[in-house]
Amino acid sequence: MPALTSRTTFPTEESNLEINVYDSVSDIPVEVWEALRWNAVRTNVMLPLAEKVLSKEQGGLFDQDQLWITCISLGSEGRRTVDFVLSCSKNEMGEYPIFIVATVPFPFLTNQFISPRLHNLILAMQRYIPLERVYSIFAPELIAELFADMWTESTGISHYEKPYYAAMLSYCTIRSFRNRQATDAVGGRTYTLRPAVASDVDAVARLCLGFASESEPFVLDWAGALKEANMLISNEEVWVHETRTGSSGPEIACMVAYTRNTSTTATITKVMTSVGHRGFGCAQRLVRQVCKHLLHSGKQTVALYVAHDNGAATKVYHNVGFLGLDKSNNEPLEGVERWSEIGFDRTRVQLGHW
Incomplete structure (x- = not known):
């Protein structure tokens, strides 16, 4: 991946959005860590690995092959809201898909809200992530579907219509x-x-x-x-x-x-x-x-x-x-979400493992 200076602010096409790119989790700001930890169930594909990498970096071990990109909305009076966090990461078994987690309330996730943010995330990805590294996207269903279409349009690398994995994110608590x-x-x-x-x-x-x-x-x-x-x-x-x-x-x-x-x-x-x-x-x-x-x-x-x-x-x-798995009850439940992994043309990407 192209070298960074630990944190790079990527220029956006919308004045109300800020895109930051990090190749060191030690440089990820407190506002992002708080958003990830506040949504620990929704960010389970990203937060645990980020914390492991942080522990290694604090011990002096740095891995430049991992990347995190944040999308932040800029409101009035300096208000900042962490919307999405994207990771390009790996573990001992291989390279992970591109993960995108949302840290805003689920009702925010409409086409109108998602599309400009994905557009700017994709622009940053194309600058810092090799195209062949993006072998699939795993994210909340609508984000994954929009990302796959936009990535194909932007790169010419087609995606498969049938997801590799389509699933419900659920959770259990001491009370349930x-x-x-x-x-x-x-x-x-x-x-x-x-x-x-x-x-x-x-x-x-x-x-x-x-x-x-x-x-x-x-x-x-x-x-x-x-x-x-x-x-x-x-x-x-x-x-x-x-x-x-x-x-x-x-x-x-x-x-x-x-x-x-x-x-x-x-x-x-x-x-x-x-x-x-x-x-x-x-x-x-x-x-x-x-x-x-x-x-x-x-x-x-x-x-x-x-x-x-x-x-x-x-x-x-x-x-x-x-929770949220009772077929007779279709009422939405906070934290229970449809997720999807969509793969890209395997003749043009390098498949990882997770």
Whole structure:
């Protein structure tokens, strides 16, 4: 990426907007951090990584391959409102999509409000981010759709009509959580719910491999699955559902990973049950236990995304206490939003992994 001077104010075509570009999170101003933290559920794809990068920078480790762009509205009497934050970031597994989070109330997100802000964000992106790096956009649904159309028009790189992922962002709190006393045996099966340990790495890797195989185009080979499993276990970010049937030895039936975490919010990012153990309630049992652990460990909320076409998972999460997933109630709920990941022509971009 072109070099910055840590912060660059990018000229806009609207006098009421300010675009700032940062290649160091240490230079991101307090007003932006406050907006991100105030909206910790909505910003779960960005805030946890930004805080990790900040910790590294404070320890003297700087990574110039990550970029953050902010869009701020300028009001009367010097009033400033953080509208959008965009990130071009990565982790140990690869480069993330372009993320855009909104930090203004959901009713603000109309075409008229979004379009000029995206236009200026895109102008800044084209100056500082290589075109091939933008392999997909993940954002609230309307933002993602408008961005994809505007990016294609501006760059000539077409986008796919069918999203890679279309999901509902939901969350669970200590008040919405539905506890249920777990039993030790179900249908002749006994089980243990626990954090994964080093000896579970092959089993967790197989589940990572299975999860990725259902997440085209972000597939993994065995080496990648092992790398991810080792990372999850060493970071203490994955629990497993261990099952015994009769006199046979224990098997890992299911895993739940939560990899985007702040002091107030945890985000469940992978739930996977092996084919032979489906239909026995493993996922619901383990998700409930993980949420109970997280909420009783000081987290105020547990967030996740559930695909619109995944009825079984939606039912599981609703039963645990995740909000806004009741199909019989269509009333909008603050913080529950439709999100979409839209991919760009893979012959012209470099696919990452997340």
